[in-house]
Each structure stands twice: as structure tokens, then as C-alpha cells.
Amino acid sequence: MSASPPAAGTLPRRLLAAEPGWTLQADVCVVGSGIAGLCAALHARAAGLSVIVVTKVNIDDGSTRWAQGGIAAVLDPADTPEAHLADTMVAGVGLCDEDAVRVLVTEGPARVRELIAFGAEFDRNPDGTLMLTREGGHHANRIIHAGGDATGAEVQRALHAAITRDPGIQLLEHALVLDLLCGEGGRAAGITLHVLGEGSEDGVGAVLARAVVLATGGMGQIYASTTNPSVSTGDGVALALRAGAVVTDVEFVQFHPTALYLGADRELGQQPLVSEAMRGEGAYLVDASGERFMVGQHELAELAPRDIVAKAITRVMNAQHVDHVYLDARHLGAEKLAERFPSILARCRQAGIDPVTEPIPVAPAAHYASGGVRTDLWGRTSVPGLYACGEVACTGVHGANRLASNSLLEGLVFAGRIGQDLARDLPPQADPVPPPAEASWVVSSSTREELTGAMTRGAGVIRGAISLAETAEVLAKLGTITSGDPRPVNWEVTNLHTVATALVAAARRRTETRGCHWREDFPHLDANWRGHLLAAISPRGEFTDDYEAMA
Numbered sequence: 141m142s143a144s145p146p147a148a149g150t151l152p153r154r155l156l157a158a159e160p161g162w163t164l165q166a167d168v169c170v171v172g173s174g175i176a177g178l179c180a181a182l183h184a185r186a187a188g189l190s191v192i193v194v195t196k197v198n199i200d201d202g203s204t205r206w207a208q209g210g211i212a213a214v215l216d217p218a219d220t221p222e223a224h225l226a227d228t229m230v231a232g233v234g235l236c237d238e239d240a241v242r243v244l245v246t247e248g249p250a251r252v253r254e255l256i257a258f259g260a261e262f263d264r265n266p267d268g269t270l271m272l273t274r275e276g277g278h279h280a281n282r283i284i285h286a287g288g289d290a291t292g293a294e295v296q297r298a299l300h301a302a303i304t305r306d307p308g309i310q311l312l313e314h315a316l317v318l319d320l321l322c323g324e325g326g327r328a329a330g331i332t333l334h335v336l337g338e339g340s341e342d343g344v345g346a347v348l349a350r351a352v353v354l355a356t357g358g359m360g361q362i363y364a365s366t367t368n369p370s371v372s373t374g375d376g377v378a379l380a381l382r383a384g385a386v387v388t389d390v391e392f393v394q395f396h397p398t399a400l401y402l403g404a405d406r407e408l409g410q411q412p413l414v415s416e417a418m419r420g421e422g423a424y425l426v427d428a429s430g431e432r433f434m435v436g437q438h439e440l441a442e443l444a445p446r447d448i449v450a451k452a453i454t455r456v457m458n459a460q461h462v463d464h465v466y467l468d469a470r471h472l473g474a475e476k477l478a479e480r481f482p483s484i485l486a487r488c489r490q491a492g493i494d495p496v497t498e499p500i501p502v503a504p505a506a507h508y509a510s511g512g513v514r515t516d517l518w519g520r521t522s523v524p525g526l527y528a529c530g531e532v533a534c535t536g537v538h539g540a541n542r543l544a545s546n547s548l549l550e551g552l553v554f555a556g557r558i559g560q561d562l563a564r565d566l567p568p569q570a571d572p573v574p575p576p577a578e579a580s581w582v583v584s585s586s587t588r589e590e591l592t593g594a595m596t597r598g599a600g601v602i603r604g605a606i607s608l609a610e611t612a613e614v615l616a617k618l619g620t621i622t623s624g625d626p627r628p629v630n631w632e633v634t635n636l637h638t639v640a641t642a643l644v645a646a647a648r649r650r651t652e653t654r655g656c657h658w659r660e661d662f663p664h665l666d667a668n669w670r671g672h673l674l675a676a677i678s679p680r681g682e683f684t685d686d687y688e689a690m691a
């Protein structure tokens with residue numbers, strides 16, 4: 141641990157000062173147990189490799205189990221991969237990698253069938269065909285769902301059961317991964333982690349592996365208001381930055397337009413989502429006087445892409461000085477609401493709101509990170525032996541904005557590709573080189589509320605040079621408030637701080653509005669910005685970014 145406080149603006153190169161007290165070993169270490177991590181584990185096993193899955197709390201604590209709307213894939217004979225590709229590219233506003241999107245939409249249907257073979261059961265029509273619905277930005281019915289609006293829970297259940305059946309997969313729960321271990325030449329050789337366990341694997345240890353797959357999910361917890369669960373603290377992106385990997389597109393955070401508004405005094409943490417599928421079925425947005433405000437703003441009205449809807453809601457809230465608007469679903473009727481949206485209905489009723497008889501109060505909340513650890517088409521990051529898939533990764537399929545229900549699909553497809561890559565090219569275990577003792581410190585968890593508040597105010601739904609500069613100043617100050625107590629809460633806040641710093645730097649630099657990055661002072665798309673900001677941390681702990689124009 142550093143003896144003196146770090147200079148403002150510098151970031152730690154690693155979290156851990158202590159030597160690992162115990163070691164486990166497998167061919168592949170998968171970090172995270174959502175759709176991406178569990179599929180990567182199953183595919184690594186199919187390649188004949190031994191696997192350890194490490195997960196921060198319980199196996200099903202990530203975003204996956206909360207997914208409601210469904211998974212997008214071309215399964216209707218009337219639909220085509222070209223049409224899915226076109227919708228995805230439009231949502232990504234010029235920044236999608238077309239090759240990656242092509243992989244997503246062409247390999248997606250087979251990966252969905254594979255998920256069904258793993259045991260996931262999706263809603264079906266009376267004739268046994270998969271029920272397909274439509275969501276914002278899609279011009280065809282291509283969203284499969286399970287249990288009405290409980291898609292993620294069913295996917296998580298099925299994948300959990302599948303890995304449990306396989307004795308070649310070891311699961312470590314309550315295991316917070318800290319940093320990457322590297323061998324000579326910089327190849328990934330495993331991870332360090334902290335386990336709250338019993339027996340031999342307790343406290344700080346290491347998992348040695350021939351390859352490491354990051355599948356740590358999103359970073360919504362950098363904001364005060366998010367639909368993401370508490371584990372979504374951007375740990376994978378922060379770890380990758382510390383390991384010298386390239387991270388990209390982090391300024392593109394999608395805000396879900398309609399999180400259930402529970403009142404100003406709600407506890408910090410996850411806000412329940414009122415799925416887009418409800419608007420897909422015909423619910424509409426109204427202001428406090430009951431007026432529909434999306435009509436006339438976009439040809440798809442309430443089904444416009446998420447950024448357009450979230451921005452419109454934020455503008456109405458700002459203009460009317462209120463902290464929510466309403467989603468009116470009363471005309472759908474009690475029967476349809478109960479059949480199609482049982483979870484949302486139950487959650488609203490738990491909060492004292494009955495969608496059958498009253499409009500639902502809603503407000504935007506941080507929902508999805510389009511950017512992340514940069515990968516190629518096989519999930520490989522810029523660090524040899526380090527892979528990434530799912531929300532932590534930036535494969536290039538989302539560009540400046542994700543099309544609804546493409547994220548579960550991305551986890552499925554690229555986890556499968558990682559499995560294929562592991563099968564063909566996996567060098568032997570590298571000996572980890574002890575990392576340098578300096579450049580390790582942790583930010584105090586006492587800074588968390590100030591950090592998330594500053595991010596929401598200055599780098600949230602709508603941003604500007606002044607608000608971003610204020611947030612950057614707060615982050616620089618908070619980064620010097622360190623703790624001598626190496627504990628999960630402090631490690632997590634250090635990760636939040638690193639990711640927030642990268643996001644604010646990119647958001648300041650990108651002087652245009654594109655996709656879900658909305659600059660009030662640069663309200664238009666600028667063709668000169670058709671490219672990616674690549675973030676990294678220098679060996680001195682300074683944040684750096686490079687601009688890479690697209691061809």
C-alpha cells in the first residue's frame with residue numbers, strides 16, 4: 141500500500157499489496173456467473189478444458205436473472221439476419237463494427253437453440269413454435285421470452301443447472317476478483333481474489349489458469365440511480381485497465397427510460413425496471429397532466445430507441461420540475477397485464493401501485509454499458525490470454541447504443557466463440573511474475589455516495605462541458621481519499637472510481653451527441669467523431685486516451 145496519498149488524477153495499477161495465501165489451478169478461470177460467464181464455462185468444457193468459475197456473491201446475483209424483455213434472434217421465417225443487422229446498425233449510430241454485428245445476427249439463432257438444449261424453456265404458441273414479440277428499434281417480431289417477463293431468471297436457472305451437472309466445472313462463490321496475474325511476456329496467468337469462505341479457500345488467494353475470461357457484467361452502480369444489481373460495479377473494466385488492456389466506448393451508457401420511480405428517499409441500489417415490452421404491447425408515456433409526449437417526437441413514438449425516449453422523459457422532467465413521468469398501461473386490461481407482465485405487476489403492487497387501475501410512475505436509470513474491454517471477434521482482449529464477453533466486453537456490436545435484447549444474445553454468441561478459440565489455441569500455464577509492490581492503493585468506501593451523486597448530476601442522461609468538468613474535479617479529489625483497510629467495499633469503490641474516471645474523460649473528449657452520449661453543448665452528431673476513444677492507464681497510473689477513426 142502507498143505510504144503517502146496518491147497524486148490527484150492518478151489511478152492504482154493494482155489493488156492488492158498482500159501475497160495470495162492459497163492457490164487453485166484450472167485450464168480456464170471464468171470471472172462472473174451470468175449468461176456470458178456460464179456459457180463461456182460450458183463452451184470451455186466442450187473444448188475439454190477444466191474450469192473454475194469465480195463469482196462475487198451468489199451465482200445468480202448478476203444482471204442476467206433480472207432481464208425481462210427477452211433475447212433477440214432471427215427465428216421467424218419472415219425475418220432475416222440482414223434485417224436484424226440493419227436495426228442493430230441504426231441503433232449504434234455509425235459506431236457498430238459491421239463484422240461483429242454480422243457474427244451476432246448470423247450465429248445468434250443457433251446459440252439460442254443451444255441455450256434451449258442446455259435446458260432453458262421459452263414461452264411458446266399453442267402450436268409449439270416460439271412466441272416472438274417486438275421491442276423498441278426492431279422492425280420485426282424477434283424477441284423470445286420466458287415466463288412472460290422472467291426471461292433472465294429462466295436463463296440463469298437453466299445455465300446454473302447445466303454447470304452443476306458438469307464435474308469439470310468448479311464454482312467459487314463469495315469470491316471477489318481483484319487483479320490479473322501475468323507471466324513473462326505479459327500473458328494472462330490467472331487472477332488474485334478475496335474469498336469469504338470456509339476452509340482452505342478463505343481470504344486472499346490466487347487462481348492460476350492458462351486463460352482468463354472476464355464476464356463481470358456492467359457498471360451501472362457508478363450512478364446513484366440504476367437498474368443494475370449491486371454487483372455491477374465495473375470490476376472487470378477496472379481490472380482490465382489496471383492490467384494494461386484497452387477499454388473503449390465507455391462514454392456510451394444506456395439509460396433505461398422507464399425504471400419504476402420509488403420516491404426520492406428510496407435506498408441506494410437497484411431500481412426495478414418496467415420493461416420496454418410493456419410499451420411494445422401498447423402502454424404509453426404521459427406527463428403529470430396525462431398528456432402523451434412521445435407522439436410527434438419520433439415515428440415509433442413510445443417505441444423509439446431508448447436514448448430518444450430517455451432524453452424526452454428527462455426533458456419533460458426538467459421542464460416541469462418533477463422527478464418522474466408516468467407509463468399508462470391501464471387500457472391493456474387486467475388479464476393481459478397479469479399474463480404478460482406478472483413480475484412487473486407484482487413489483488409495482490409491492491410498492492403500492494396497481495398498474496391495472498393507475499399509471500405507473502417511471503424515471504430513467506443507468507441500465508447498460510455499451511462500451512467495455514475491447515475484444516476482437518473471438519473475445520480476445522489486447523492482453524494475450526485474457527478474454528472478455530457479455531456486458532463487460534466491447535465487441536463492437538452495440539456501437540453508440542445497444543438495440544434492445546441484443547445483450548443477452550451477445551453474451552451467448554461471443555461466449556461460444558471464446559470456447560472455439562480456447563479449443564484451438566491454448567498455451568501451457570505461464571508462471572505468474574510477482575507484480576511490483578508500488579502503485580497499489582484503495583479508495584475509501586466513504587466516498588461512494590459523493591461519487592455516484594456526481595456521476596448522476598454531471599455525466600448522466602444529459603451532459604455538458606461544465607457538468608463534466610465538475611464531476612472530473614470531484615473524482616480527482618475522491619481518488620486521493622484512500623483507505624488502509626483492504627476490504628471488498630473499498631475494492632469495489634476503487635473500481636467504481638477507476639471506471640467513472642475513464643467514462644468522464646471520454647465523455648469530455650467526445651464533443652458531439654451520438655447514440656446514448658448526449659452533450660447539451662454539442663447537440664448534433666459530428667461526422668468527424670465517427671470513431672472510438674481507447675482508454676488505458678499508463679505505468680505511472682495516469683489515465684490516457686487515444687482516438688481511432690473508423691474506416
Ligand SMILES: Cc1cc2nc3c(=O)[nH]c(=O)nc-3n(C[C@H](O)[C@H](O)[C@H](O)COP(=O)(O)OP(=O)(O)OC[C@H]3O[C@@H](n4cnc5c(N)ncnc54)[C@H](O)[C@@H]3O)c2cc1C
Pocket residue numbers: 171172173174175176177194195196197198199200201202203204205206207208209210211212291292315316317318355356357358367368369371372373375376413507508529530531532544545546547548549551
Ligand atoms: C433489469 C434489467 C433488465 C434487462 N433486460 C434485458 C433483456 O430483456 N434483454 C437483454 O438482452 N438484456 C437485458 N438486460 C441486460 C442484460 O441482462 C445484461 O447485459 C446481461 O445479463 C449481462 O450478462 P453478463 O453475463 O455479462 O453479466 P451479469 O449477468 O451481470 O453477470 C456478471 C457476473 O460477474 C460477477 N462479478 C462482477 N464483478 C466480479 C468480481 N470482481 N469478482 C467476481 N465476480 C464478479 C457478478 O457477481 C455476476 O455473477 C437487462 C439488464 C437489467 C439490469
